[in-house]
Amino acid sequence: MASLSNIRRLGIKELWSLARDPMMIVLILYTFTVSIYVAATAMPETLHHAAIAVVDEDSSALSARIVSAFRPPWFTVPALIDPAEADARMDRGESTFVLDLPPGLQRDVLAGRSPTIQLSIDATRMSQAFTGNVQIQRILATEIAGFVRRDEGVTRLPVGLDLRMRFNPNLEQAWFGALMEIINNVTLLSLILTGAALIREREHGTIEHLLVMPVSPAEIMLGKVWSMGLVVLLAALGSLAGVVQIALQVPVQGSVALFLALVALHLFATTSMGIFLATLARSMPQFALLLVLVLLPLQLLSGGVTPRESMPQAVQQLMLAAPTTHFVAAAQAVLYRGAGLEVIWPQALALLAIGSALFAFSLSRFRRTLGQMG
Structure with a gap:
């Protein structure tokens, strides 16, 4: 119980630190409002009310x-x-x-x-x-x-082909763009928030204060994971309800609760990855460069931009180790096709396994970093 209390208090401390950072607040609001709307409506690939x-x-x-x-x-x-x-x-x-x-x-x-x-x-x-x-x-x-x-009086064939598009009958690009932008921004913001939280403590010198307190590295890391994950989860929910469903009028076929459960599993993996990247970087500029090297492959090769089937076989096998591959596949199945847990459970299980491995690996690196500082 004492450990859970420590994790809760450390997480609340992270939330207060985030609330006092106006740039991060602006980034969160922009990422899950303006960014979603612009991605859905700007430069559509398909015709829409062409004059x-x-x-x-x-x-x-x-x-x-x-x-x-x-x-x-x-x-x-x-x-x-x-x-x-x-x-x-x-x-x-x-x-x-x-x-x-x-x-x-x-x-x-x-x-x-x-x-x-x-x-x-x-x-x-x-x-x-x-x-x-x-x-x-x-x-x-x-x-x-x-x-x-x-x-000419040519009679029609007795058999005809009647095409019907599921989810998006008119093939409107905005419907795909809005939902995929939410999926991509969950990964982006979770990496940024957790990594920035650790680097901010190092730059402000507050990490040394934690070292002399009766808290373990696992408690410190879990405090950052649940607090930053909660922020992204609530932001994704607000964006899905406010921007996608109300502003853009995009219907969501599946269970929103199941999608949020997938987001939580994915956040467990990506927040751990964000902390690992922050232990490698010594400043925010270094962290930003590392983020570019990691984030671009995660988003471009996960199946959200181009189908995985069109990629080389070696890339397909390699990206199975990335949480974004399973998150994109499961999220698309839920939001686009209304799939239930009986369909996406393999992806959910893979997210849990990858998240646990990333957490253990990041915790080991985090302990070594704290040991060097102490």
């Missing part, structure tokens, strides 16, 4: 069919304009795409000729310009081919 205008010089059934094919959420409702308005609308930024359907379009298509359709693109909007060009060409080809088949 399009159509010059319909044919006024036929085929041109009407083409115009009606451009619909939200990929495009805005097309604005029907005169040819003279096209350049002015693009200069004012009102339209990213202007599609000109020439007179006699339907007649030429039915006669087997190849009419020329003009598509003007505002290429200053680089992301939408590239993906929108491909999407518009696909829509045109699909609608013209469908119109020709209908006119």
Whole structure:
């Protein structure tokens, strides 16, 4: 009981120290609010309400069919304009795409000729310009081919393919970006907070005070682990509820409680890793350099940015020793697909094992560091 009381009091001391550090408070707030929102909405890889205008010089059934094919959420409702308005609308930024359907379009298509359709693109909007060009060409080809088949009286096949996207029916990039940013920021902030807490004590000289107190290295380390882990856990919960579900309107398929349990297991591993990095560094600049060397591989090779299946086999096997690999796989299964404990228990067990190993290794290094200081 005395040991638990020491761990509780040491953790509370860490929370008070964090509360008196305005830069860390700003970092926490930014990481789980603005950073999440920006990652979800800035520079989307997919089309989202791209502004399009159509010059319909044919006024036929085929041109009407083409115009009606451009619909939200990929495009805005097309604005029907005169040819003279096209350049002015693009200069004012009102339209990213202007599609000109020439007179006699339907007649030429039915006669087997190849009419020329003009598509003007505002290429200053680089992301939408590239993906929108491909999407518009696909829509045109699909609608013209469908119109020709209908006119020729070709019957449909008795079997058709009906595609349905799970979790994200419209394939909106914001839905993936917001949740993945939370998953990545849990790792980022837990490493920073625990490492900075230890280095801050060393720079302020308070670590020497702890050495003369009746507390063990394990109690000191556990105090930092639970307090900094609690801060990240609460920040992740607030971000998931406030930014993701309310501000961005992203639905969460699975159990939030199960996701938070996974976060707690992951924090046990990453906070221990943060303390280990802090024992290697002698100052905050050194810690920051070490953090870059460790954090980038953890995030880039864990499966959150690119699928693990596309990586070399050796990298896949090596990254099984990293907690982020199992955390990303389990968190995606819960948040995206609504998986339960019966599905993600292997990842949860791996997180517990890796976290225990990292804690034991970091504790050994922490004891040696304190012994050198004493």
